[in-house]
Amino acid sequence: MAEFWFNTxxxxxEEGRRSDWSKVMGPYPSREAAQHALDTARARTQAWDKEDEERR
Known part of the structure; x- marks a missing residue:
């Protein structure tokens, strides 16, 4: 099964990791998921920030 990576x-x-690890996010199971890598990361960060605030 192919893996997809988002080059930052x-x-x-990228289908298959071709770039240096410091320039990619992934792997993702589909091209579409990789295309939304930054959105996914942003949403996760916001959720974690919210959790941190609620714990204070």
Whole structure:
């Protein structure tokens, strides 16, 4: 099964990791999921920030 990676430098999706690990996010199970990598990361960060605030 193919893995997809989001390249944070080029903002392109790579099938199979071709770039250095420091420039990619993933792996993701589909091209579409990789295309939304930044949105997914942003949503997770916001949720974690909310949890941190609620614990204080």
């Amino acid at each position: 430098e080029t903002h392109e999706v």
